[in-house]
Amino acid sequence: MKPIDTISMELAQQRQNSLTKPPGSLGQLEAIAIQLAACQGTSCPQIKQPWISVFAADHGITEEGVSAFPAVVTQEMVKNFSAGGAAITVISKQEKAYFEVVDVGVFNDVSPLPNLVSERVAPGSFNFAQQPAMNQTMLAQAMQVGKNAVARALSKGADLFIAGEMGIGNTSSAAVIISQLCQLPLANLVGRGTGVNDEQLLHKYKVLKAALNLHQADMQTPEDVLRCIGGLEIAALTGAYLECAREGLPMVVDGVIACAAALLAYEMQPAVKPWMLFGHQSIEPAQQAVFKHIDVTPILDLEMRLGEGSGAAMALPIIRLACALHANMATFEEAQVSDAH
Ligand SMILES: O=C(O)c1ccc[n+]([C@@H]2O[C@H](COP(=O)([O-])O)[C@@H](O)[C@H]2O)c1
Ligand SMILES: Cc1cc2nc[nH]c2cc1C
16 A cells, blocks of 8 residues: 655645634544645645546345345446436536446446446356355456556546445445444444335345354455455455555545445555545445444535445535635735734
C-alpha cells in the first residue's frame, strides 16, 4: 500500500487552523480536505476527475427467496446503466464523472452495450446456502476485474475512485461477511435490502444463519470469507479498493455492500484505510458495524439504500466544496481578522 504524505497532511491541518473561522468549525469538511491533502501529496487538494465503476453480478443465494426482487433485475439494470437511466448514471453526468458498468458475472451475457465492460468470471456465484459462493479461481479472477477498473481509471487521469455494485441478493452476502469479520450476531445485521417484508426478513435471517454455520469452520482468513460468501462483484470491489490504495488513488466507499468489501480490504491490508472516504450511511444495519469496526464517519445520511455507488457519488459535491473552502478561504492574516486570544 502506498503511504500517505504526512507532511502535506500537517500543512493542510495548519492551513485549516489559519482560515477565518474558529478552528474545527467546519467539522468533517476540514477532515475531508486534510485527508485528501495527505492522499494527493499537496497542501491544497482538488478533485478534477472522478471515476465511477459499477460492478454487476448475480447470486446463487437468490434461489432461497432472500430478496424482494427477482434476480433478472440485475441484468435489466445493467442495460439501464448502459442507457443512462439509473440513479448513478444521472448523478455521474451531473458531476461530470467517468462512468462504466462492469459485468463480473450476471446470469445472462447482455454484451455488447455502450459503457459496458464485459469481464465475466462466471454466470453468477454459487448458492452459499449450499456450497462456497466461489472457488479459488473465481475469487482471484473477480478481484482482478476490480484491479483492471482501477488501471483504466488511472489511464484516463482519474483522481477519485467510486466503486458501485448491482446484484440482486447481495445484501445477504454483505450481512454474513460483516457478521463474520466483526464477530457480531447476524440477527442484528440482516436488513430488508430491496424491501422484504417482516415474514421474508425472518426467512432471510434463517437462511443466512444456516449458511453462516455451514461455512464457519472454513472461514479462517478474510479471503476465505469472501470465497465462501461471495459474490463476484464484492470480490471485484475488494480488489479495486486494494489496488486504489496500492496506486495511491483516493476512493469514496458507498453503502452496505461496498462497506462489506471495504471491510474485507481493510482486514487484508489495514493500510487501505487512509485512502478511503465513506460517502454515506445507508439504512442497512450492518453498515454501521463496519463504521464502528474501522472507526470512520460517513459524510452524508440521506436515508438512502440504493447501492450502485449512488451514496458515494452524492458526496462528491460536498467533497469538492471541502476542497474549495480549504483552498479559497482567506486566512486571519490576509483578511485582517483578529485570531483567538
Ligand atoms: O447500498 C446499500 O446500502 C443497499 C441497500 C439495500 C439494497 N441495495 C441494492 O439492492 C440490491 C440488493 O438487495 P437485495 O434485497 O436483493 O439483497 C443490490 O443491487 C444493491 O445495490 C443497496
Ligand atoms: C430497480 C432496482 C435498482 C437497483 N439498483 C441497485 N439495486 C437495485 C435493485 C433494484 C430492484
